[in-house]
Amino acid sequence: MNFEQHLIIAVDFDGTIVEDAYPRIGKPMIFAFDTLKKLQAEGHRLILWTYRSGDRLNEAVRFCKENGIFFYAVNKSFPEEEFKNDVSRKIHADLFIDDRNVGGFLGWGEIYQMLTNETPQIPEKKKGFFDLFK
Numbered sequence: 001m002n003f004e005q006h007l008i009i010a011v012d013f014d015g016t017i018v019e020d021a022y023p024r025i026g027k028p029m030i031f032a033f034d035t036l037k038k039l040q041a042e043g044h045r046l047i048l049w050t051y052r053s054g055d056r057l058n059e060a061v062r063f064c065k066e067n068g069i070f071f072y073a074v075n076k077s078f079p080e081e082e083f084k085n086d087v088s089r090k091i092h093a094d095l096f097i098d099d100r101n102v103g104g105f106l107g108w109g110e111i112y113q114m115l116t117n118e119t120p121q122i123p124e125k126k127k128g129f130f131d132l133f134k
Contacts, residue, residue, distance in 0.1 A: 007094040007115075008072070009039060010049035013060045015099035023056055025063050031108035033067045038112065045072040047093055 011017060017036070019026030040046060048071045052060050061074055073079050077092040095115075099105040106114075 006043040006045065008045045008047065008092065010047045010091060010093035010096045010098075011036070012096075012098040012100070013048060013050040013052060013064075016097060016105060017064065020099070022052075025059060028067065029108060031112070033064075033069060035108040035112045036069050039115070040069070042116075047072055047076070047091060048074045049091060049093070049096065049098075050075065 014020045014022045014026065016029065017032045018028050021027075036046060046069065048061065048064065050057065050060060053075075057074065061071070064071065073081070073091075075091070097111060
């Protein structure tokens with residue numbers, strides 16, 4: 001998936017950037033900050049997209065800043081976005097990186113390789129029931 005354009009990438013915090021230890025901040029996941037820094041250096045916009053709010057959210061943002069990651073937006077589609085109420089809502093992003101993905105978290109090395117590999121890795125199509133009769 002070598003992208004010529006810059007992507008908006010929403011990234012979860014607990015279980016994705018750091019090990020899940022909520023409400024505490026877990027240890028950084030291997031290659032998390034290195035990968036995020038490379039993606040930012042390539043021009044991709046990163047959004048922190050997390051369940052955290054209030055002081056817990058501020059702690060996560062501060063932890064990321066201390067590790068060299070500055071987000072384009074936090075729990076919003078863009079920095080200036082304002083909500084009428086304090087209800088969680090879907091944000092706009094091209095990709096979502098989260099430990100709750102179908103199939104689980106791939107790991108930062110795999111994610112970076114998928115996003116930067118010159119030759120896209122197209123998974124082999126699984127045979128369905130009706131394919132057995134062809």
